[in-house]
Amino acid sequence: MSDTKWKVTINGIEVECVPHETILQAAKKVGVKIPTLCHDDRLEPYGGCRLCIVHVKGVPRPLPACTTPVADKMDITTDTDSIRKIRANILELLLSNHPNDCMRCEATGDCTLQDLSYEYKVDGKRFEGEQWDLPLREDNPFITFEPNKCVLCGRCVRICNEVVMAGTIEISGRGFDSIPETSFKKPRTLDNCEFCGQCVSTCPTGALTDKRGRGKGRSYELEKVRTTCPYCGTGCNFDLNVKDGKVVKVTSALDAPVNHGNLCIKGRYGYEFIHSFERIQTPLIRKGDKMVTASWDEALDFIASKFKSLIKKYGENAVGGYSSARCTNEENFLLAKFIRTVFKTNNVDNCARV
Amino acid sequence: MAGLATSFGAGAASNSFNQIGDADTIFVIGSNTTEGHPIVSLHVKKALRKGAKLIVADPRKIWLAGKANVWLNQKPGTNIALLNGLIHIILKKGLENKDFISKRTEGFKELKEKVQEYDPETVMKITGVPEECLVEAAYTYATSKKSMILYGLGVSEHRTGTEGAIAIANLALVCGQIGRTSTGVNTLRGQNNVQGASDLGPYPNLLPGYQQLGDPAVRARFEKIWDVPIDPEPGLKFPHMLDAAISKKMKGLFILGGDQAHTDPNIHKVWKALGSLEFLVVQDLFHTETTKYADVILPGASFAEKDGTFTNGERRVQRIRKAVEPVAGMADWEVICKLANKMGYPMKYNHPSEIMKEIASLVPNYAGISYERLGKDGIQWPCPTKDHPGTTVMYENVFARPGGLARFVALDQIGPGEETDKEYPYHLITGRVREHYNNGSMTRRSPGIKELVPEELIEISPSDAKKLNISDGEFVKVSSRRGKVTVKAKVTDRSPKGVVFMAFHHQKVLTNVLTSHHRDPYTDTPEYKAAAVKIER
Ligand code: SF4
Ligand code: SF4
Ligand code: SF4
Ligand code: FES
Numbered sequence: 048m049s050d051t052k053w054k055v056t057i058n059g060i061e062v063e064c065v066p067h068e069t070i071l072q073a074a075k076k077v078g079v080k081i082p083t084l085c086h087d088d089r090l091e092p093y094g095g096c097r098l099c100i101v102h103v104k105g106v107p108r109p110l111p112a113c114t115t116p117v118a119d120k121m122d123i124t125t126d127t128d129s130i131r132k133i134r135a136n137i138l139e140l141l142l143s144n145h146p147n148d149c150m151r152c153e154a155t156g157d158c159t160l161q162d163l164s165y166e167y168k169v170d171g172k173r174f175e176g177e178q179w180d181l182p183l184r185e186d187n188p189f190i191t192f193e194p195n196k197c198v199l200c201g202r203c204v205r206i207c208n209e210v211v212m213a214g215t216i217e218i219s220g221r222g223f224d225s226i227p228e229t230s231f232k233k234p235r236t237l238d239n240c241e242f243c244g245q246c247v248s249t250c251p252t253g254a255l256t257d258k259r260g261r262g263k264g265r266s267y268e269l270e271k272v273r274t275t276c277p278y279c280g281t282g283c284n285f286d287l288n289v290k291d292g293k294v295v296k297v298t299s300a301l302d303a304p305v306n307h308g309n310l311c312i313k314g315r316y317g318y319e320f321i322h323s324f325e326r327i328q329t330p331l332i333r334k335g336d337k338m339v340t341a342s343w344d345e346a347l348d349f350i351a352s353k354f355k356s357l358i359k360k361y362g363e364n365a366v367g368g369y370s371s372a373r374c375t376n377e378e379n380f381l382l383a384k385f386i387r388t389v390f391k392t393n394n395v396d397n398c399a400r401v
Numbered sequence: 402m403a404g405l406a407t408s409f410g411a412g413a414a415s416n417s418f419n420q421i422g423d424a425d426t427i428f429v430i431g432s433n434t435t436e437g438h439p440i441v442s443l444h445v446k447k448a449l450r451k452g453a454k455l456i457v458a459d460p461r462k463i464w465l466a467g468k469a470n471v472w473l474n475q476k477p478g479t480n481i482a483l484l485n486g487l488i489h490i491i492l493k494k495g496l497e498n499k500d501f502i503s504k505r506t507e508g509f510k511e512l513k514e515k516v517q518e519y520d521p522e523t524v525m526k527i528t529g530v531p532e533e534c535l536v537e538a539a540y541t542y543a544t545s546k547k548s549m550i551l552y553g554l555g556v557s558e559h560r561t562g563t564e565g566a567i568a569i570a571n572l573a574l575v576c577g578q579i580g581r582t583s584t585g586v587n588t589l590r591g592q593n594n595v596q597g598a599s600d601l602g603p604y605p606n607l608l609p610g611y612q613q614l615g616d617p618a619v620r621a622r623f624e625k626i627w628d629v630p631i632d633p634e635p636g637l638k639f640p641h642m643l644d645a646a647i648s649k650k651m652k653g654l655f656i657l658g659g660d661q662a663h664t665d666p667n668i669h670k671v672w673k674a675l676g677s678l679e680f681l682v683v684q685d686l687f688h689t690e691t692t693k694y695a696d697v698i699l700p701g702a703s704f705a706e707k708d709g710t711f712t713n714g715e716r717r718v719q720r721i722r723k724a725v726e727p728v729a730g731m732a733d734w735e736v737i738c739k740l741a742n743k744m745g746y747p748m749k750y751n752h753p754s755e756i757m758k759e760i761a762s763l764v765p766n767y768a769g770i771s772y773e774r775l776g777k778d779g780i781q782w783p784c785p786t787k788d789h790p791g792t793t794v795m796y797e798n799v800f801a802r803p804g805g806l807a808r809f810v811a812l813d814q815i816g817p818g819e820e821t822d823k824e825y826p827y828h829l830i831t832g833r834v835r836e837h838y839n840n841g842s843m844t845r846r847s848p849g850i851k852e853l854v855p856e857e858l859i860e861i862s863p864s865d866a867k868k869l870n871i872s873d874g875e876f877v878k879v880s881s882r883r884g885k886v887t888v889k890a891k892v893t894d895r896s897p898k899g900v901v902f903m904a905f906h907h908q909k910v911l912t913n914v915l916t917s918h919h920r921d922p923y924t925d926t927p928e929y930k931a932a933a934v935k936i937e938r
Contacts, residue, residue, distance in 0.1 A: 073863035188849030212446050237853050243439065259849060272724035273777065275711050277704040277843070280590035281418065281440045282713025283740040284777070287705055287724040294705055294724060302780040305418050305713065311439035313844060320703070320846035325687055326728050338698060343731060350655075350697055351743040353680050365651055367642050370603050371593035373659035374733060375709030375721065377756040377823040379594075380609055380746075381737045382657055388629045390745045392637030392840070393614065394651075395603035398592075 053119040053263055070112035070123055071103060077239040079127050081274040082134065082163055084199035088248045089210055089307060098163065100298060101125045111131065140169025144178050146195045153191075154253030157266035159250075160198060177223065183363055186234035189242050189258050189316050194226050197254040203227050203246035210309065215240040244315040246301040248308060259316070260288070260296030275315040277373065281305060283314050294321050312350070358390065367394030403923040404557075404566025405586060408574070408808055409823040410801025412611070413596060415585030416549065417418070417715045417781065417793045419810065422447040426545035428538075429465055430458040430569065431480065431930075432557020437833050438589045438714075440508045441551070444787070454545065456538045460482060460830070461902060462895050471538045477818035477828050477900060479528040480556055484568035485812065487539045488526030488575050489516045496543035500575030508809035512571055515811035527814055538835035543576045543633035547583040548882045554591055554832065557638075558929040560818045562921040564740060567810045574807050580796040590714045591833075597712030600767070600782070605636035610764030629746075638925050643674035645890070653680040658701055669884060684733060687846065699736060707732035708753045710775065714794070718770055719779035735743060776918060800844060817920025817931030821899070825881060827865070828900045831916060858891040860902040866892040869936060879903075881934045886915030901936065 053064045055073050074081050084096040089133040094114035101112045104122035106286060109130055114125075132244075142164060149155050164170065183193070199218070204227050207215050214296045215235065217227040229239055247255045271286040284303035288296045297315050301308035320326075320387050330346030331338040357366055368386040381395060386395035406412040421427065421444035434442040442465070447470060449455060457466045458480075465471040475483050491497055492513060502509050521532040542548045550573055556565040569586055578584040590596060608631075613618045620631045622691040637645060645651035648671075654675075666688075675681060675694035683692045684699040691754035692698050706727040712718045723732075731739070734756065738748040750756050754772035761768050769784040769791075780791040821828050844850045859879060862870065871877055873892040877902075879887060884932045888903065896902055905913055919928040 088414075129745060138515050155744060158906065209450065210443060210446065222844045237597045242849075242853065243438070270724075272722050273683065273704075274704065274721045274724065275593075275713075275719045277593050277721075279438055279713075280595055280714035281438050281594055281720055282593070282711065282715070282717055282779075284719065289724050300777075302777060304719075305715070305717065306443075307517050309440055309443055312850065314440075316849055317847045317849060318705070320686070320843040321705045321725070323687075323846040325846055326703075327685065327692075327698060329729055331695075332696040333696045338695075340852050343729075343736075346697055346699060347736070347743055349741050350682055350740060353696075354653055354655075354742065357680060361652050364636070366655075367637065367651065368603065368651040368655040369642070369657065370598065370641055372595040372598040374594065374658050375596040375753065376594065376709070376712060376718070376760065377599050377709050377753040378733050378737070378759050379598045381734055381756060382655075383601070383603035383609055383641045384627060384738050385741055385746075386603065386750075387631055388627050389741050389744045391629065391632070393605050393632055393634065394642060395636060395638040396605055396642065398596045398639070 053117060053121075055117045056122045065116045066116070068117050070103075070110070070115050070117055070121075071099060073117050074123075074125060079125055082113045082164070083113055084159055084198065084251055085322060087200060087202055087206065087390050088301070089249070089309065090202065090205050091209060093201065093205065096137065096198075098137055099132060100130055102127050102130055110273060116351075119132070129168065135169050138164055138169045139171060139173045140166050140176075140202055141198050142169060143174040143176040146178070146199070146295070147171075148196070148253075152196070152253040153256040153261050153265070154196075155265055158188060158253055159251035164230060164307045181226070185258050187240070187242075187258075189244065189312075190247055191258040191261060193254050193256075195254075196252050197226060198252055199225060199227075200251060201227070202249040202251065206245045206249045211241060211243055211245050213241050213243070216246065218305065242312040242316060243310060244312075245309055248310075248315075257296050257316075259319070263295035264288070264290040271298065273340065276310070278313040278317060283310055283316055285310055287318070290298065294318055361390040363390060364394060367392060367396075369395070370397045372398055376383075404563040405570060405779070406611075407563070407590070407810060408567050408570030409579075409796060409797065410803075410807075412586040412599065413782075413795070414715050415579055415795045416582070416587055416716075418444050418587075419550070420583040421445055421549060422451065424448050424453055424545075424547050424549040426456065426541050426548040427453045428456040428458070428542055428548060428550045430550065430552045430563070432551055432553025432589050433459065433461070433463045433465075433555075433832060434551065434589065435464045435899055436554070437553060437591075441589060441714075443832070444717070445551070446703045454541050456541060458538075460897055460900055462897065470541065471534050471788075473528070473538055473629045474897065475528040475530050475535055475791060477830060478559060480559070480565040481812050482519060482524050482527040482814035483530065483535075484517035484565075484572050484689055485516045485814065486530075486535055487542070488512070488572055489519045489524070490521065490536055491572075491575055492516065492538035494540070494543075496540065497575045498577030502575065505577075505580075506574050506807045506809055507804075508811075510887045511811040512575075512809040515813070517901070519814075541577070542572070547581065548573075548576065548578040549584055550586045551589055552586070553589040555830075557588070557924075557926055559931060560919040560928045561815050561924050562928075563923040564812050564815070568739050570807070571809055571812075574706045574809060579807075580794065580798075583683070585794070585796075588714060588863050593713075594903075595709040596654050596714055596716060597710065597718070598846075600712055608763075609760065610766060612764075622737060624762060626759065640920065640925055643671060646674040646677045649677065652678065654678055654682070654688070656683045657737075669924055670918070678865060684736065686843070700731075702726075702727035702729075705736070710753075710757065713779075716781045716783075717779045718782060720772070720773060720775050720785075743900050758918065759858040765912075801878070805832060817917075818928055819882075819917050819931060819933045825935045827936055828936050829879070829881070829915060829932045829934045830900060830902050830930050831905055831913075831932075832902065833904055857904060859888045859936075860891050860893050860896045862896040862898050862900070863892055863894055864898050865901075865936075866890065869938065871936070871938060875938070876920075878937045879915060879934050881915040881917075881932050881938075883916075883918070901934065 100109035283306035
């Protein structure tokens with residue numbers, strides 16, 4: 048690591064950079080937004096879509112911001128008329144082979160292609176082109192693929208190969224027929240896919256979506272609640288997406304401190320137990336062989352009197368408590384306190400061994 | 402976690418997961434990281450992309466073993482011999498960090514003498530790992546600028562789990578691979594809040610924050626805030642509570658969110674104990690093996706239904722937030738408060754943030770933590786004051802032991818509590834698969850996951866399968882000295898000859914009727930990783 052510091056100007060704003068930083072990273076630091084389509088911070092710079100092109104003083108051709116490293120005293124303009132024209136053209140081309148389906152698309156409101164088309168006022172009608180007509184694929188429990196909506200940014204393929212190293216999907220076919228696919232177009236199973244959903248999380252369009260969340264609400268209808276995964280000790284964060292009092296899906300938190308938007312199958316797709324009909328709904332008290340429903344007050348009164356009489360009859364050390372590594376810090380602390388202050392014994396332990 | 406506490410002074414990972422990607426060498430021992438901790442494994446993969454070297458010690462040919470520069474394919478239960486052997490080679494070649502050893506550690510002489518017994522030939526005999534692999538691993542780990550160790554339940558879940566962790570700490574200390582970024586000894590813990598439950602939680606001999614119950618000054622601080630006298634005599638650990646239940650000394654038990662009748666080893670005994678209690682209360686999300694024994698079952702609230710914090714494996718305290726109402730109307734912390742009030746002890750918290758306030762006032766490592774400060778990044782303890790940013794690298798200048806030096810401990814190899822023999826010739830390792838979690842009560846209720854992994858499997862090597870005439874997908878009977886289950890076989894070269902693997906996520910196949918009754922004497926951690934079994938068609 049060298050301590051070299053470079054001065055770069057972006058749209059007239061000066062920004063201090065270090066070598067190897069890209070123009071895109073530099074722009075982000077001063078809040079200048081450059082449109083991107085094939086870029087994801089989790090991936091190596093790629094430079095496929097050219098939407099992020101910017102003008103660098105002294106360079107005749109526009110350069111992609113996501114792959115071009117900054118140089119000292121670089122003077123960058125991100126938004127000129129000619130650059131806007133090129134971007135609009137790229138979008139026109141992409142839309143010319145895109146189904147006009149935003150009104151019922153799962154990704155509406157959460158689609159980079161849609162947002163950029165709006166911003167650049169294009170609708171794909173300028174170029175009449177051949178359009179794909181490929182069937183929707185959802186022959187697996189979690190991931191729906193609508194190939195017609197794919198813009199071939201390669202993000203799904205790169206995240207699966209670079210980051211997850213699962214090698215599930217690749218760009219297959221050539222030219223007009225190339226498409227991200229599993230090898231031999233086999234359905235996804237655990238033999239070829241981890242179902243981590245990283246591909247879904249990076250797709251900038253509605254081509255890859257979470258099957259189990261489909262039709263349950265669009266991004267702007269869903270309240271997002273940031274939380275921590277309840278499964279393993281890695282502590283990944285994600286957003287619970289809530290509509291009408293129900294968790295309908297989990298989405299990536301790209302700014303999460305540990306997992307940076309990545310999740311495993313449990314974190315991303317293991318949420319449905321929350322609303323399982325098998326959840327215990329009310330307190331239950333044993334009457335002979337049967338468990339009978341009770342109100343909280345009945346159950347807690349019964350527990351209180353039972354423990355009181357056990358303590359009276361056999362002493363404090365005939366009772367105890369046990370807590371779990373699944374419970375929160377506050378609950379564990381509280382149980383440790385409860386057993387000592389209410390039961391007045393040190394017979395308290397937890398399963399935090401494994 | 403007694404192991405790391407003995408060596409370094411604190412029972413927690415020394416570094417942060419984000420530093421894995423910048424390590425020069427990563428040594429993974431006893432962790433099938435890609436399955437057990439998939440997102441930690443993404444950090445390892447990132448390091449590999451950047452050219453880091455990888456050493457893997459595991460009896461099974463796990464995915465990472467296939468990517469490793471050196472795979473130490475040790476026999477199960479031979480961690481201490483293996484690690485002593487690596488230290489032996491490092492000392493013999495003079496690759497140790499002499500400066501670090503002299504300035505920051507104590508007890509080196511004893512260690513040095515002990516590891517002399519572990520020459521490569523001896524170690525090869527015990528572990529089955531060829532000498533050239535041992536040498537390469539030792540050389541790579543010792544000579545890299547930043548070597549980081551990740552270890553998992555394959556170390557802890559042995560009766561020598563504590564020693565295993567100490568042996569790892571010895572290796573890191575000998576090479577001075579700790580106290581800097583992208584080095585250190587990092588445990589990968591099983592359940593989501595193991596770290597937090599240990600930090601704050603209920604122990605029979607400790608008050609929250611690992612504070613000694615026997616210390617009058619500690620008790621006085623708690624007594625003042627809790628307003629009750631605290632008995633200085635330690636209570637019973639859970640296994641002993643079970644014994645006491647069987648001998649009718651223990652009468653009543655309150656179990657918060659645990660399924661011991663499924664996940665504890667040697668569960669026949671657990672069943673007997675729970676059945677002997679006069680009164681059992683269990684609070685959980687679902688009916689489990691344990692709730693079958695309950696006199697009162699209370700509905701638990703899931704992570705989506707309450708506010709609170711979890712502490713992850715790198716000591717990061719992070720929020721969970723209430724997204725939907727609790728199914729039964731009350732979160733677990735509210736239930737505890739209400740019960741306390743009914744039994745005559747006032748607990749008046751309006752919100753978990755107030756409980757955290759009390760934690761901060763009593764637990765030094767959490768003293769600077771409050772809900773206001775836990776933004777989207779959380780805080781890694783130790784966080785001793787309100788303006789402390791938290792700690793990403795521990796032990797940069799001093800260790801947490803009295804005197805500030807780390808301690809070497811000389812150790813002997815001790816094998817598993819149950820060795821294989823003629824009658825029970827296979828070594829059973831239990832663990833997790835990526836798709837499920839522990840007793841499976843949550844993942845099995847998530848329809849897609851259930852569809853993908855509907856049942857338990859026993860992984861067996863092709864050569865053993867051939868010998869026993871078992872084909873892939875066929876049901877086999879697996880028995881140990883304690884019980885028997887029937888389970889579907891999966892023939893795979895992930896298992897070496899003589900070793901079989903099972904998870905424990907399904908209620909139909911209760912793997913833990915097989916597992917061993919041996920435990921780590923220091924922590925009471927069960928030996929899930931070594932039981933002797935036989936397999937029949
Ligand atoms: S779910 Fe994960 S493993 Fe499967 S294709 Fe997507 S990124 Fe690859
Ligand atoms: S499916 Fe999505 S992420 Fe993959 S190439 Fe197509 S548009 Fe890009
Ligand atoms: S998403 Fe997966 S790796 Fe991350 S905490 Fe949850 S279970 Fe662990
Ligand atoms: S985002 Fe830069 S080329 Fe696609």
